[in-house]
Amino acid sequence: MVEAIRDAMDVSMQRDDNVVVFGEDVGYFGGVFRCTQGLQQKFGTSRCFDTPISELGIVGVAVGMAAYGLRPCVEIQFADYMYPGYDQIVSEVARLRYRSNGEFTAPLVVRMPTGGGIFGGQTHSQSPEALFVHVAGLKTVVPSNPYDAKGLLIAAIEDNDPVIFLEPKRLYNGPFDGHHDRPVTPWSKHAQGEVPDGHYTVPLGKAAIRREGAAVTVLAYGTMVFVAEAAAAETGIDAEVIDLRTLLPYDLETIVTSVGKTGRCVIVHEATLTGGYGAELAALVQERCFYSLEAPIARVTGWDTPYPHAQEWDYFPGPARVGRALKAVMEA
Amino acid sequence: MSDAGRLSFHVPAPAVRPGGTPDFSDVKISPAGEVRRPEVVVAAEEIRDLAYSIIRVLNREGEAVGPWAGQLSKDELLEGLRHMMTLRAFDARMLMAQRQGKTSFYMQHMGEEAVSCAFRKALAPGDMNFPTYRQAGLLIAGGYPMAKMMSQIYSNELDPLKGRQLPIMYSSREHGFFSISGNLGTQFVQAVGWAMASAIKRDTKIAAGWIGDGSTAESDFHAALVFASTYKAPVVLNIVNNQWAISTFQGIARGGSGTFAARGLGFGIPALRVDGNDYLAVHAVAKWAAERARRNLGPTVIEYVTYRVGAHSTSDDPTAYRPKTESDAWPLGDPVLRLKQHLIRLGAWSEERHKQAEAEILATVIETQKEAEAHGTLHSGPHPSARDMFEGVYETMPSHLRRQRQQAGV
Numbered sequence: 001m002v003e004a005i006r007d008a009m010d011v012s013m014q015r016d017d018n019v020v021v022f023g024e025d026v027g028y029f030g031g032v033f034r035c036t037q038g039l040q041q042k043f044g045t046s047r048c049f050d051t052p053i054s055e056l057g058i059v060g061v062a063v064g065m066a067a068y069g070l071r072p073c074v075e076i077q078f079a080d081y082m083y084p085g086y087d088q089i090v091s092e093v094a095r096l097r098y099r100s101n102g103e104f105t106a107p108l109v110v111r112m113p114t115g116g117g118i119f120g121g122q123t124h125s126q127s128p129e130a131l132f133v134h135v136a137g138l139k140t141v142v143p144s145n146p147y148d149a150k151g152l153l154i155a156a157i158e159d160n161d162p163v164i165f166l167e168p169k170r171l172y173n174g175p176f177d178g179h180h181d182r183p184v185t186p187w188s189k190h191a192q193g194e195v196p197d198g199h200y201t202v203p204l205g206k207a208a209i210r211r212e213g214a215a216v217t218v219l220a221y222g223t224m225v226f227v228a229e230a231a232a233a234e235t236g237i238d239a240e241v242i243d244l245r246t247l248l249p250y251d252l253e254t255i256v257t258s259v260g261k262t263g264r265c266v267i268v269h270e271a272t273l274t275g276g277y278g279a280e281l282a283a284l285v286q287e288r289c290f291y292s293l294e295a296p297i298a299r300v301t302g303w304d305t306p307y308p309h310a311q312e313w314d315y316f317p318g319p320a321r322v323g324r325a326l327k328a329v330m331e332a
Numbered sequence: 333m334s335d336a337g338r339l340s341f342h343v344p345a346p347a348v349r350p351g352g353t354p355d356f357s358d359v360k361i362s363p364a365g366e367v368r369r370p371e372v373v374v375a376a377e378e379i380r381d382l383a384y385s386i387i388r389v390l391n392r393e394g395e396a397v398g399p400w401a402g403q404l405s406k407d408e409l410l411e412g413l414r415h416m417m418t419l420r421a422f423d424a425r426m427l428m429a430q431r432q433g434k435t436s437f438y439m440q441h442m443g444e445e446a447v448s449c450a451f452r453k454a455l456a457p458g459d460m461n462f463p464t465y466r467q468a469g470l471l472i473a474g475g476y477p478m479a480k481m482m483s484q485i486y487s488n489e490l491d492p493l494k495g496r497q498l499p500i501m502y503s504s505r506e507h508g509f510f511s512i513s514g515n516l517g518t519q520f521v522q523a524v525g526w527a528m529a530s531a532i533k534r535d536t537k538i539a540a541g542w543i544g545d546g547s548t549a550e551s552d553f554h555a556a557l558v559f560a561s562t563y564k565a566p567v568v569l570n571i572v573n574n575q576w577a578i579s580t581f582q583g584i585a586r587g588g589s590g591t592f593a594a595r596g597l598g599f600g601i602p603a604l605r606v607d608g609n610d611y612l613a614v615h616a617v618a619k620w621a622a623e624r625a626r627r628n629l630g631p632t633v634i635e636y637v638t639y640r641v642g643a644h645s646t647s648d649d650p651t652a653y654r655p656k657t658e659s660d661a662w663p664l665g666d667p668v669l670r671l672k673q674h675l676i677r678l679g680a681w682s683e684e685r686h687k688q689a690e691a692e693i694l695a696t697v698i699e700t701q702k703e704a705e706a707h708g709t710l711h712s713g714p715h716p717s718a719r720d721m722f723e724g725v726y727e728t729m730p731s732h733l734r735r736q737r738q739q740a741g742v
Contacts, residue, residue, distance in 0.1 A: 020532060046532045052562055057521055064462070064525025064539070084551065091515045091561075093520070098724045100503040100511035101493045138723050160727040195448060205730070215653035249730035325420070 002172050002185060004146035005035045005111075006197045008153035009073055009201050012319075013043050016071060019157060021048045022060055023075030023111075025069055033113060033172055046252065055085035059110060063092050066162075067149040073157050076112040079166060080126045093162045094137030109156045109163045114142070115223055115270050116307055116316060117170030117180065125307035127222075127271035132164040133248045133280065139163045139204055140247040144171065144225040145192035148245060151202030159204060168222035176223055177230035178318035207251035211256070212239035216264035216329055219255060219281050224268040224317070231322035237330060239266075247277055255281070256288045263294040264329045268322055271300040295332035298325045341477030344588055346581035350651060354661035359637070361663055364391035364610075365398025372624045376602045383603040386637055388396040389612040394673035400616040404453075406680045412611050413671045413681070415473040416445040419696045420668060422468070423642075427484055429701070430646045434709035435485050435499045439465050443641035446611040446667035447572055450735065451540070454618035455508065456626075458537045460521035462510045464588065466572065466640075467542055474507045475558060478700045488708030488715050493714035494723070503683045517543055517550030520569065520620060524560045527567035529624070538566040538625040546577020548592055549585040557633070563601040564630035568621040569596070571633065572608065574640035574683055608638030609664040611671045637664065674710040718742040 001037045013017045021036055023042075027050035030037030034068035039048040051058050055076055062072035076082045082089070089110065097105045106189035116125030132140045139161055147169065170176045174186045175193075187193030211229055215238040218228040225243045233237035240258050243252065247263040259265050265285050267278040285297055308315050335742040362385040366479075370379050389401045398400065404412070423440040430438040448469030462468050471481060483490040485499040493503060503511035507685070510526075514520055530537045543553055548571060552707030561568055571592045574580050586592060596603030599685045602624070614636065623631035639662040643650050674683035708714040722729065722737040729737075 052555075052559060054551075054555045054557045056551050057559050060518065060552060060555055061525030061528055061559050063521035064527070065521065065529040065532075067460075068526045068529035070529045070534075087515065088518060088521075088552075092513060092518050095513075096511060097727070099493065099497045099501070099513070101496065102494075102724055103503050103505045104511050139726075238362030249726075249732060252731065 001146045001149050002034050003237065004150040004165060006037060006039070006071065008150040008157070009036065009039060010042070011132065012157045013039065013047060017183055017201065018070045019073060020065065020070055021156045022051050022074050024051055025301065026050060026075050029069070031075060033169065035111070050060045053248055055083070058086055059085035059088040059093065059122045060179045062108045063096065063106055065089060066108045067096070067104045068244050071107050071157060073109040073111065074308050076110060078112040078124050079128050080123045081114040082110070082112055082305055084186070088133070089132070089138070089164070090135050092187045096136045097161070098137060105160060106162045107160045109153070109165050110166060113169035115170055115264065116165040117176060117223065118314060119309065119312055121222055123310040127269065127302070128248055129322055130165055130271060130275060130277045131192040133277055137162070139249065140166065140226070141204060141245065142168065142222040142247060144168065144243050145175065145190070146195045147186050148202050149209070150195050151200050152204065152245065154199065155201040156203050158201065163204070167207045168224070170223050179230065179315055180226040189197065194293045202245070204246045205251055207245055207254040208243045209240060209243040209254070211239065213238040213262070215239060215262060216263045216266060216326060217255070218241060218259040218266045218268060218326070219244060220268040222270070224270060227317065227319050227322055230319040233325055234319055235323045235326050237326045239326060252284060252288070255285065255330040259285050259289040260292045265289070265291050265293070265297045266322070266325050267297065267299045268301070269315060270302050270317060272304045273299060274304050276301055295329045297327050300325045337525065344583040346583065346654070348655055348658070350653065350655055352655055354655045354658040354663055356663050359663060362386045362388060364388040364504060365401065367398070367400070369399035372620060372629060374602060376436070376597050376600050377678050379604070380597060382721055383597055383605060384591055384608050386605050388607040388610050388616055389616060390610045390674055391668050394670070394677040396612055396674060398612055403616050403619060404612060404673070406678060408453070408609070408643055409633050409671065409675055410680060412449060413675060414689065414693070415449040415469060415667070416611070416671065417693050417705045418666050418697070419445045419449060419469050419472050421694045422481070423451070423473070426482070429485070429709070433711060434705070435487070436486065436710055437499045437646055439500055439645045440642045441466055441468060442485070442704050443662070443666065444572065444574055444608065444638050445626070445639060447608045447616050447636045450611045450614035451570065451618045452623050454615055455540065458508070459539065460508050460510060460537065461540045461542065462519035462526065463512055463517070463542045464519065464544060464547070465512055468500065468502070471502060471504065471507060472510070476504055476507045476509070479704050482701060482704035483707060486704060488662055488704065488713060490704070490707045491716060494720045496573055496721070516547040517552035521556040521559060523550045523569070524556045524565045524567050529566035530565050531566055531628070536626065536673070538568070538622060540568045540570060542570045542572065544577060545571065545573040545575070545582040545592055546580060546585045548595065557596065557599040557601060561601050562629035564718070565632045566619065566625035566628065566630070568625055569631055571631045571635045572638060574638050576640050576644070576650070576654070578644045582676050587689050591635060593633055593635035595621070601631040601633050603635070603641055605637060606634030609667040609670060610629065611667060612674070633722070639664065648662040675717070
């Protein structure tokens with residue numbers, strides 16, 4: 001998935017001179033996850049460069065650049081580090097179009113690795129998507145595989161609105177279903193690891209059905225898509241797994257159609273429970289599908305604690321927990 | 333064990349509070365004409381003294397003296413005076429309009445008119461300001477239609493921002509005026525980004541960032557200086573030190589020593605301090621910094637030493653925290669009166685012409701105000717629709733917003 005993300009930036013930089021890429025360790029070295037490797041050599045230091053360690057500065061200068069007419073695609077080294085730049089994201093990036101009545105806009109992308117699974121502890125594991133979805137004016141995207149990552153990132157860079165692009169870091173090197181004690185499967189052995197050359201987009205705001213089923217709908221994104229698929233396979237429950245891909249704007253039609261069909265819904269995310277994106281999804285399903293529901297909606301999420309270090313796998317909502325929720329919803 | 337004894341906690345306080353006698357003896361004023369004018373090709377450490385002195389052109393007799401003088405023609409000075417007088421008259425009318433309930437909020441410039449009016453004339457077309465809320469002189473001196481400013485303040489049907497933004501938070505790309513946020517400090521680092529973009533694209537345009545003395549304490553200020561210094565961004569970084577951040581005297585942001593300008597030195601950025609109430613000095617220093625930026629020599633920090641004569645905003649009462657007569661004691665005088673005195677001295681102006689101009693300007697402002705009010709004020713007459721509220725959040729309205737608009741019944 002790292003190569004797919006890099007390729008998306010490469011393709012975008014080739015097509016549009018206004019696309020610039022920068023962040024901490026992003027230039028010469030190519031990023032701590034190697035997502036920008038080679039871009040500086042190829043496009044020069046004016047198009048891809050290292051920045052001081054200041055997330056506020058990275059996002060702040062990106063706003064100014066976007067106002068000038070560039071399309072910055074910046075990297076925050078870990079989503080956990082974005083808070084110093086959060087004021088710029090919320091008060092500036094998100095509202096610029098609105099408050100200036102379209103005179104100035106911020107067509108920029110803020111990429112950041114998200115989620116746990118690498119023993120990163122509380123400062124390299126967070127999933128802050130709810131903090132972005134809550135902000136009017138932002139679009140929030142979480143890809144789950146290389147094909148989507150490339151197509152969604154190109155679409156995000158070409159979008160005229162600001163996009164928060166959360167890359168599940170545990171998926172960088174392969175699909176991860178939560179079985180941390182099993183060997184890692186590389187993307188090369190996975191169908192969605194196939195990434196076409198050149199330009200293509202995956203539209204923002206469209207979900208994908210990863211596994212068709214009739215018994216229960218699972219709403220997931222990022223790493224949790226594979227966890228949900230594993231849970232369905234292991235419990236033998238005929239679950240329909242929906243990969244939301246874009247959290248805002250969301251694809252309500254796909255969600256409503258599926259829950260209307262199955263009558264049951266389990267929502268899975270790695271982020272904490274309370275006030276999480278799952279709460280919004282549960283409310284939407286309740287509002288739209290109340291008369292189709294045959295069981296209470298269930299949520300399987302990270303616990304409402306900081307992301308722990310040694311207890312990572314007790315915290316992570318793995319296939320066993322998701323499987324239990326599927327069974328409970330089926331038995332309700 | 334050390335014999336240093338117990339520690340004590342230090343909180344800076346202004347010299348005088350309400351009821352006391354105003355005292356600005358701590359503001360060290362350099363005599364007009366005394367501070368040197370270096371070449372624009374200069375390193376920060378070669379002009380450290382300029383971050384601690386005050387560049388001044390107009391002396392007490394109204395003469396323009398020293399190496400920073402002689403940059404503006406009589407006509408340009410007359411135009412500058414007119415801009416400042418217009419801004420003052422505009423402020424007076426809008427302040428009154430707020431008191432009459434025609435808008436929710438207003439912020440005036442009294443005492444600070446020279447800073448934005450003179451700075452604007454140092455820029456070229458296409459340059460971009462990232463202003464804060466007390467630089468409307470950039471618009472007035474830049475020829476932005478006053479009726480549009482008023483319509484924005486009134487949030488009426490002609491409000492270019494459709495009623496979405498607080499009064500005075502103008503935006504005009506065409507006039508080199510970036511949308512004002514209302515958050516403090518955020519624009520400072522954005523100005524650096526705009527300047528970086530101009531350099532990336534091998535353009536010729538430069539940017540100007542604006543921040544107040546109080547907001548220099550925000551992280552945005554430091555990020556702006558780091559990025560400007562690192563990438564030698566073609567940007568002028570303006571700090572307007574008007575002595576007061578609402579009720580908080582500038583010593584709380586500055587600490588007990590140094591100057592705001594001197595903060596630039598630590599980043600290797602040339603930094604100058606200038607008399608913000610001296611139209612000629614402001615213009616000369618702004619021109620110097622703009623030339624450095626334009627010649628790809630990098631950023632400059634400028635501190636404008638001025639005084640906020642009025643309240644912070646219409647929601648503020650300065651008599652609660654500073655002596656009523658403090659502004660009279662301000663040693664750098666009034667920018668309008670000082671330029672007026674200079675022009676009279678040059679033989680280009682007179683008391684009579686000044687009075688006449690004041691009356692003419694006020695009549696024009698009142699005329700424009702009537703015109704704007706015919707299109708509505710905040711609580712009466714035509715104004716942007718509730719439907720407008722849902723527009724422009726995104727380029728195209730997502731379905732969840734469309735549903736909410738339907739729900740709102742607009």
